[in-house]
Amino acid sequence: MSGADSTAPSRNDNCHNCHSMDSCLRYARKNQKAIVALIREFVECESPSDHPPSIERFTDLLFERVRDIANVKKFNGGHLRVEFDLPGNKKQGQILALGHSDTVWTLGTLRTMPFLEKKGRLWGPGVLDMKAGLAFFIFAMRALRELDIAVSKKVIMQVNADEEVGSDSSRALTEDAARSSSAVLVLEPGTGLEGKLKTARKGVGDYTITVRGVASHAGVDFANGANAIVEMARQLERIAGFTRLDEGVTVSPGVIQGGTRSNVVPAECRAEVDIRAPRDRDRVYLEKKFASLKPFDKRCTVEISGGLNRPPMERSAGVRKLYKTAEKLAAELGVTLAESATGGGSDGNFTAALGVPTLDGLGAVGEGAHAPNESILINRIADRTALLAKLVTAL
Ligand SMILES: [Zn+2]
Numbered sequence: 001m002s003g004a005d006s007t008a009p010s011r012n013d014n015c016h017n018c019h020s021m022d023s024c025l026r027y028a029r030k031n032q033k034a035i036v037a038l039i040r041e042f043v044e045c046e047s048p049s050d051h052p053p054s055i056e057r058f059t060d061l062l063f064e065r066v067r068d069i070a071n072v073k074k075f076n077g078g079h080l081r082v083e084f085d086l087p088g089n090k091k092q093g094q095i096l097a098l099g100h101s102d103t104v105w106t107l108g109t110l111r112t113m114p115f116l117e118k119k120g121r122l123w124g125p126g127v128l129d130m131k132a133g134l135a136f137f138i139f140a141m142r143a144l145r146e147l148d149i150a151v152s153k154k155v156i157m158q159v160n161a162d163e164e165v166g167s168d169s170s171r172a173l174t175e176d177a178a179r180s181s182s183a184v185l186v187l188e189p190g191t192g193l194e195g196k197l198k199t200a201r202k203g204v205g206d207y208t209i210t211v212r213g214v215a216s217h218a219g220v221d222f223a224n225g226a227n228a229i230v231e232m233a234r235q236l237e238r239i240a241g242f243t244r245l246d247e248g249v250t251v252s253p254g255v256i257q258g259g260t261r262s263n264v265v266p267a268e269c270r271a272e273v274d275i276r277a278p279r280d281r282d283r284v285y286l287e288k289k290f291a292s293l294k295p296f297d298k299r300c301t302v303e304i305s306g307g308l309n310r311p312p313m314e315r316s317a318g319v320r321k322l323y324k325t326a327e328k329l330a331a332e333l334g335v336t337l338a339e340s341a342t343g344g345g346s347d348g349n350f351t352a353a354l355g356v357p358t359l360d361g362l363g364a365v366g367e368g369a370h371a372p373n374e375s376i377l378i379n380r381i382a383d384r385t386a387l388l389a390k391l392v393t394a395l
Helices: 004-030 032-043 052-066 127-146 171-179 228-240 280-291 317-332 348-353 378-394
Strands: 070-074 080-084 094-100 116-118 121-123 154-160 183-186 197-201 203-212 250-258 268-277 301-310 339-342 375-377
Touching: 004 032, 004 127, 004 378, 032 052, 032 121, 032 127, 032 378, 052 070, 052 080, 052 127, 094 127, 094 171, 094 348, 121 127, 127 154, 127 375, 127 378, 154 171, 171 348, 183 348, 183 378, 197 317, 197 348, 203 228, 203 280, 228 250, 228 268, 268 280, 268 301, 280 301, 317 378, 375 378
Parallel strands: 094 154, 094 183, 197 339
Antiparallel strands: 070 080, 080 154, 116 121, 121 375, 203 268, 203 301, 250 268
16 A cells, blocks of 8 residues: 555554553553552551541551652642652643542441452452552552653642542642643543443532421411421422433432421421533523422422532543543553443542543442442453553653
8 A cells, every 4th residue: 555654654653652551561460469459458448538537547558658759748638639750851731640538438347348359359448439549540650660651741649538528628629730730530430340431420419408388286277387398399399300311410309308296287398409410501401490499389488509519521522532542542452441421420520620631430440339349350450550551651
């Protein structure tokens, strides 16, 4: 073919890449025992979101394990920012890796759910979500150092301590770091046992509905009472109707509280409603719908508060481009990547909403996040670690 000559340089480039990439995979394989040992240390240092001393113990451990290759800044709330010292001069721009130190598991879970290595997997509380992801990234950076692969951008890893409880105190830090970054790599687990990357996440939030009626004696003074529970029941039927399954918008009443005794017409009822919105325009739709709620019984009042607290991560052109890069790099490792969309949120929602290309689900491959069968596949440790190293050099 006449194009053979003109494609020769790019073939050379590819070969050069293959060579260095193979070396990343080789490094990860050679160091797999050490990666597993770090994951074990992380899992065996429990860190529930609601127990600051445990979070502190975990962040101290993480600091000890990266201090030889990074600068670590500690923030109020237990959040960490790790800046890696990597080969390459004149670094311009920044890449942000995003993780979290907290887990949903209460202190003492290890007694009934110890760290285990069996059936080709590692098991334990937080192993998938997301302690393995943190270990992968640390070893990916070690690979770049030991192999002396130059990196053109500054690389930081932010580790938030409150991701599982809504990221209220870390959100501003995350957004701050994202604003000066050209790409965000989220170390959350991939989807399913294939470890699909996540290129879209729904926005997540909740509304609180408070209905106030008029209390009265249910027998003596029934007609003068305005029943807040009955009013809420009617409201909730309307609210549940805001769901648009074909569009991916879901509205799910999850908590209801009201009344005092059965012989009292209740004066107050409160409900909490979960909302999920794939696109920003769905947020607008939901805001309109919730704002339109009016009492059926004019003697009652309906008060609405809340909204989305994590904006949707939409599959933008920037996200697609980032995914395509990852797909190509994974192919060089012999891995066929796939992408997925999820209804769950992560800190990647915040960075994507700022317009910074964000790729999520780059952490471990496994199953059972937040469940007793939480586990990761051992035979996917090396390629995930290598992919992170390759991404950092390619971006
Ligand atoms: Zn997570």
